[in-house]
Amino acid sequence: MLEIKGVTAGYGDFTALFNADIEVKAGEAVAVIGPNGAGKSTLMRAISGMIPLKGGAVTMEGQDTRSIPPHKIVELGIAHVPENRRLFPRMSVEENLRVGCYAPPFRAKFSERLEFVYELFPRMKERRDQLAGTMSGGEQQMCAIGRALMSDPKILLMDEPSAGLAPVIVQQVFDLIRRIRSDGLTVLIVEQNVQQVLKVVDRAYLLEAGSIRHSGSSEELLGSEDIRKAYIGV
């Protein structure tokens, strides 16, 4: 469904990602793991259009994302939950969710999607009028995921969903991801918490210093000595 071929991207003169090749089939859950600064967020941003591609192509269900203006990429069905949540702090939960439904094709389904998100996150419904900036980290993460889900996406990109969260909350987040998956949503997750994420996804890529070094199923990676030493058990 989603194909990243030879993608090179960066910021200004600085290139953070070199020739990345990634594939995500419909219904799959794929992870991209790697150390800090490896270029994982850059990858996400290149896919969702936040930064331009310096080389290569991103194709969603056959459609090349370079052929449309970046703000229309979300209409292809790619929803991105950014690093650090990035909610609108002085707007309420419900208003945040509403902005997630901004693009004209999505508006008709607003009430439907709102119900869906509130059903998935009852706590969000309780706090619907609360200012997003006043919520705890875990709640903000829920809200950010909910906001991305408002556009009824085909694939959900999640950038470090566990970052900065207490272990208990991290567990909740990954349980949530499992639940979203079981509803049939395709997921591409970038994570530092290798142990947790490999339990949730089918496959994973290893990204180091801007290049894909390794890829394989979760079992393979969990079993690999090198990976274990470098990333797990840290």
Added chain:
Amino acid sequence: MEFLSEYVFSVFFVETLLNGLLYGGVLALLSLGLNLIFGVIDVVWICYAELVMLGMYTIYFMHVFYGLPLIPAALIAVLVVAVLGVVLHKVVINHVLGKAPINQLLATGGVLFFLQSIATLFFGVEFLSLGVSLGSFQLSEDIYMSTSQFVAFLVAAGAVVAMYLFLSRSYMGAAIRAISQDRDIMILMGVDANRLYGITSAIGGGLAGLAACLLSLQFDVHPFVGISFGPIVFMICVMGGLGNMVGGFLAAFVFAELIAIGGYFADLEWGTVLAFCVFVITMFIRPEGLFARKS
């Protein structure tokens, strides 16, 4: 005691207070536009009053020269200034977004110069009056209110309410508020940031155009008319907290009353001086603005 009965309780004083209230309505409208632009795009249109000035010229020409009735003339003026707002943004502001404040201030300052002088070149320095007199009506025994001021107040109040509803209830309003809080991720929401800035500029311009129509009911237009209320609007916005629309709204009325009161006791210019002194004192007490939220 004598002072009180002669000054404070005099009908003229009450009328002055009322006039202040009405003037405040238009100032509130102006500060709304300025705050919108600053809150969303993070630029101060130093030339805002000059945009109003051009709006006043537009309605003058439409009504007096081309003989259009007031309402269509006003609509055209609003549209013209809205377009000017977008042009200002695309031609000038775009190039200084994200640069140091001095660059932005000077860029719009340059436009201020330019607009004042273009107006002088094309329209001359004479004071031009819209020539509309709506008379006054009686509020109670002895107290009269100018109809045009009252109309101005109603329209301004209506516009402010409409803006409030727009920003809080519509998708675009939500997007406009959102982009001021986090511009970079707006693209993930399917928002074209440049287009939204353009729309915001159009709204800011439109508000200026509307204010221009209301001001024309009472004031003549000339190239430097912006100086009589421009700096006041800035002070209002700063006092209310730059970018804070509610704060600016309230501050507008405070200011208008101060100017009216000052003008009542002495020459008109002293009204502005009084307002400025109060402004400076507020700066001492609460510099972020009386109603500012810490951001």
Added chain:
Amino acid sequence: MILAAAALVAVPFIGVPPYWLHIMIVILIWSFAYTGWSVMGRFGLVSLGHGAFMGIGAYGTALLWNHAGLTPWIGIPISLLLAAAFALLIGYPCFKYRIIGHYFALVTLALSVIIGQVIVATRDHTGGSLGYTPEPHGGEGFSIYALQFPEKAHFYLIALGAWVIGLIIWRAVDRSMARYALEAISEDEDASAAVGVQVTKEKLKITVLSAVMTAFAGAMYCQYQLFVSPDTVAGVGISLQIVFAVVAGGIYTQFGPTVGAIITIVLAEVLRINIGELEHLLGFRPFGLDNTIYGIMLVLFIIFLPKGVLGTFLEKYLRPAKA
């Protein structure tokens, strides 16, 4: 360098026609004013209200002379003190409470408008918008007591002296510890405070210096032209003109403001002289053409040449050699 200095001093004595002398005097006076502004402006303390200080300097001197009979020898220092007082009055709350950038510019803008308004409001004493003239003293008008020098040559030397002093002050600031403190402040106020820089005090010092310099230029202007009006020395127009000139000349360089003065004065004169022909060409009297051009140039300069003429020139041609 010495040659240039000697040439400048010799100018009035080698038979330069009075008109050119007049132009040079005006350029020198405005250069001093612009340099005064740039002393603050280069550190990001952008004031849109320096017209106010100039007005205080000009009107203060004139009013004290005409109404209180105070010789400008005393009147000017008093006006300077007044300007300093205003600078402190506005600067203190602004700096103590970290009002910078947009807020600060708007507050200073308001200040200059208010001073303009006060001048107009006190029209009975100041002549309002019509302008004001300090009364001539003595017979032919020459008077050291009244600081009136009808001979352009004399005033030229005074203006030249002032200009040089202005440049020396600029250089002194540039070399001082204050410069580094202020640059640090403009980068990051909190960090500077953390390393012990007394932010408010430094900002106040430079603001007062800047205000006093500009006020002095106003006083000089008053004594030279012997006529002041709100449009020529105070108000928003002047404030913006000051900023434009410095930006166009080069805000970070010593001679930038002077270059800016040359640009603005020459432009104004060219337009003034050719106004007859332009009227012929355009079919109407082009009032305000100079400001139109200022406006366009300011915008263009800010977008394309933010370092000004001199600044960009220096960068392009001198830096590579240094490296």
